[in-house]
Amino acid sequence: MAMPMDFKTYVDQACKAAEEFVNIYYETMDKRRQALTRLYLDKATLIWNGNVVTGLEALANFFDTLPSSEFQVNMLDCQPVHEQATQAQTTVLVVTSGTVKFDGNRQHYFNQSFLLTAQSTPNNTVWKIASDCFRFQDWASS
Amino acid sequence: MERNRQDETLGSWFKTTIPFGIQYDEKWLLNLIQKQCSVSFTPVEFHYEKMQAQFFVENANIAFALKNVNGKIYNEANERISIFVDPCDAPHSVLKELRSEKVEQIKLPVKERHDASQQSLDIQRLCSDPDLMTRDTGMLRNPRNGMAASLQIHPWNMPKLLPLELSNKKPYQLHGLSNSMPNASNTKNLNLSNTEVKSAGEMDKGERLEPEGMCADRNPLCTSFPDKSTNIRAIRDRFPKLLRLDGQELPSPVTVDVDTPCVLKPCKGSYFGSDKLKRQVLQFLQQSSLCKYFKDSRNMKKLTDPHLRVQLLKHTNRVIVHTLCVLPKTQHDLSSFVVDTWFQTVSACFLPRAGPGSRSGRKFSGLCACLHPDLHRYPCQLLQSVHRE
Numbered sequence: 001m002a003m004p005m006d007f008k009t010y011v012d013q014a015c016k017a018a019e020e021f022v023n024i025y026y027e028t029m030d031k032r033r034q035a036l037t038r039l040y041l042d043k044a045t046l047i048w049n050g051n052v053v054t055g056l057e058a059l060a061n062f063f064d065t066l067p068s069s070e071f072q073v074n075m076l077d078c079q080p081v082h083e084q085a086t087q088a089q090t091t092v093l094v095v096t097s098g099t100v101k102f103d104g105n106r107q108h109y110f111n112q113s114f115l116l117t118a119q120s121t122p123n124n125t126v127w128k129i130a131s132d133c134f135r136f137q138d139w140a141s142s
Numbered sequence: 143m144e145r146n147r148q149d150e151t152l153g154s155w156f157k158t159t160i161p162f163g164i165q166y167d168e169k170w171l172l173n174l175i176q177k178q179c180s181v182s183f184t185p186v187e188f189h190y191e192k193m194q195a196q197f198f199v200e201n202a203n204i205a206f207a208l209k210n211v212n213g214k215i216y217n218e219a220n221e222r223i224s225i226f227v228d229p230c231d232a233p234h235s236v237l238k239e240l241r242s243e244k245v246e247q248i249k250l251p252v253k254e255r256h257d258a259s260q261q262s263l264d265i266q267r268l269c270s271d272p273d274l275m276t277r278d279t280g281m282l283r284n285p286r287n288g289m290a291a292s293l294q295i296h297p298w299n300m301p302k303l304l305p306l307e308l309s310n311k312k313p314y315q316l317h318g319l320s321n322s323m324p325n326a327s328n329t330k331n332l333n334l335s336n337t338e339v340k341s342a343g344e345m346d347k348g349e350r351l352e353p354e355g356m357c358a359d360r361n362p363l364c365t366s367f368p369d370k371s372t373n374i375r376a377i378r379d380r381f382p383k384l385l386r387l388d389g390q391e392l393p394s395p396v397t398v399d400v401d402t403p404c405v406l407k408p409c410k411g412s413y414f415g416s417d418k419l420k421r422q423v424l425q426f427l428q429q430s431s432l433c434k435y436f437k438d439s440r441n442m443k444k445l446t447d448p449h450l451r452v453q454l455l456k457h458t459n460r461v462i463v464h465t466l467c468v469l470p471k472t473q474h475d476l477s478s479f480v481v482d483t484w485f486q487t488v489s490a491c492f493l494p495r496a497g498p499g500s501r502s503g504r505k506f507s508g509l510c511a512c513l514h515p516d517l518h519r520y521p522c523q524l525l526q527s528v529h530r531e
Contacts, residue, residue, distance in 0.1 A: 011452045015442060047484045050410030067404040076442040079455055105406055115485050133484035139409040140480075 010080040014092040017116060017127050018078035022096060025114075025129075026071040029063075036063050039129055041117065046132040049139050067103035074098040081115065090118040092127070097137075109137040155198055156205035157230040158185075160223060163195025171195060175225065178214045181207040187233045198233045205229075412481040419483050427476060 021039075028036050037060045040046075046053040046062070053062045073096050081091040094114040101107045115131040163171060168188055176183065183204045185197035199205055209227045217223055374392060378384050385392055414420035439445070440454040456462045 007457060008452050011455055012448060015448065015451050019442060045484065047413050047482045048407065050413050050480075050482065051407045052413060062407075065404055067406060074441075074443060077440050078442065102406055103404065113484070131485040133482050135480070135482065136409060 014078050014080040017092050018076060018094045021094060021114070021116060021127055022073060022076055026073055030069050030071055033063055033066075033068070040132070041119065041128045041130050044129050044131060046134065048134045049136060067105065069103070070101045072099045091130070092116045111135055111137060154202060155200055155230055155232045155236075156202070156208075156227050158197050158199060158205075158208055159226045159228070160195040161226075162193050163223075164190045164193050166195060166217065166223075168195070171223075172197075174215050174223070175208070175211055178211045179207050180210070183208060187235055198230070199227075412479075414481065414483045423481060423483055427479065427481070 025036075025039060028039065037056050040056060040059055042056050043054070044056070044059065046059060048062070053059055075097040076094070077096075078092055078094045081093050083089075092115075094116060095112070096114075097109065097111045099107055100110050111134075113133045114129050116127040117130045118125050119128045160166070160171065172185055172188070181204055183199050185199065188195070188197040190196070199208060205227045208225065212225045213222060215223045215225070374387060377387060378392070414423065440451065442451065445451060445454070456465050
């Protein structure tokens with residue numbers, strides 16, 4: 001199942017996307033929460049500690065009611081997702097972990113995974129989150 | 143000091159401020175000012191506040207005359223002394239004048255004027271109440287205290303008088319309702335008709351009132367606005383909860399709710415999406431040897447070499463399986479797993495995510511795997527187990 005294009009190119013692209021994206025995502029999450037939904041596809045889904053949130057409107061509402069946050073990302077990994085799985089849509093899987101403190105709550109270790117998909121607009125192509133999975137590592141005791 | 147409370151032409155209170163007045167003796171300073179002042183004044187509550195000297199005067203004419211003294215007086219070093227005069231609430235000592243028995247005297251008529259069912263208080267009628275007028279309450283013949291009294295001496299309130307600035311004659315102005323009216327917000331309807339509220343600014347001090355209905359017609363205020371909507375807007379700016387004005391329903395007020403309670407959603411267990419998916423994923427987890435972790439960390443936060451980043455990525459089935467085979471033996475406790483199936487497409491690709499698993503005490507979490515619908519061939523893609531470092 002070799003990829004048609006140079007594998008290294010795919011990886012490089014994925015790494016670049018992941019690094020840039022992660023910086024923007026957590027900065028937006030912490031400091032400009034109201035702009036966060038711009039990073040999501042219209043029909044994106046978030047599974048947040050087992051809670052399902054689907055669609056931009058629900059996402060906007062969810063992030064609005066989420067207390068203010070302070071994220072610290074300690075681990076970042078990524079890889080290009082095989083086109084067989086994505087119907088030839090350029091996709092990157094990004095995995096992060098670190099700590100987060102939500103206002104009014106204690107600090108948690110977290111894991112998060114994103115599927116980023118390249119979305120073309122007339123002016124450029126941007127990475128958008130198609131799917132997002134977030135969980136506290138110690139969710140069972142929170 | 144006794145003030146003539148019979149005189150209904152007595153007006154508002156004014157605060158006189160002398161910046162850097164702290165360096166001057168009280169008597170000396172007041173004498174100096176009086177010499178230049180065209181009218182005789184009686185300073186009330188002279189005191190020093192920080193670097194300033196301050197005192198109060200009653201009556202707008204006096205205040206005006208004092209204002210004119212500014213720039214005309216000099217200290218012994220021949221430096222000009224400034225003097226500023228501004229309207230204010232009545233000083234504390236003035237309020238104390240109203241003794242509690244007088245408060246009691248007006249309680250009954252106030253109660254009678256108060257329509258508890260409507261939660262309204264007709265201040266206009268109260269201050270022209272003949273019953274009240276005949277009693278020797280003193281302060282009510284001076285209408286400036288009437289409003290304070292009426293709003294405070296309220297069935298639900300503690301009788302506590304507060305400063306109030308009123309116009310020279312009855313009826314009164316809203317101006318001067320102090321912030322310290324604790325329970326004024328109980329009054330739901332406010333009738334200010336014909337009360338000579340001349341400018342919207344005069345209502346600013348009514349900020350602790352939160353009426354839902356208001357009658358403000360026949361006020362110069364209402365005629366000074368260019369149009370009705372501006373009038374409504376100005377009044378509503380000060381009384382945001384107003385629902386009725388002059389008997390007319392207003393559109394519902396829209397406010398910005400900034401204090402949305404922000405609470406974390408309770409955390410739930412594994413998310414599968416559907417039962418069918420759940421079966422497939424659990425079957426896969428039980429049969430696969432995927433649940434291991436890599437020793438070579440490809441944490442991009444620490445690994446910046448792009449070449450290494452490519453190298454450490456296990457690509458192709460053959461490479462992945464080989465990598466897994468060289469790892470130490472593992473023992474996973476599947477019952478401790480939490481799985482989130484968070485992405486599905488038409489081609490039925492899904493990504494289960496394993497949660498905390500234990501292996502001789504070592505915790506790992508955050509495995510992310512992509513599975514292809516043809517479950518006979520797996521794994522398609524293994525990412526990396528993320529272990530807490």
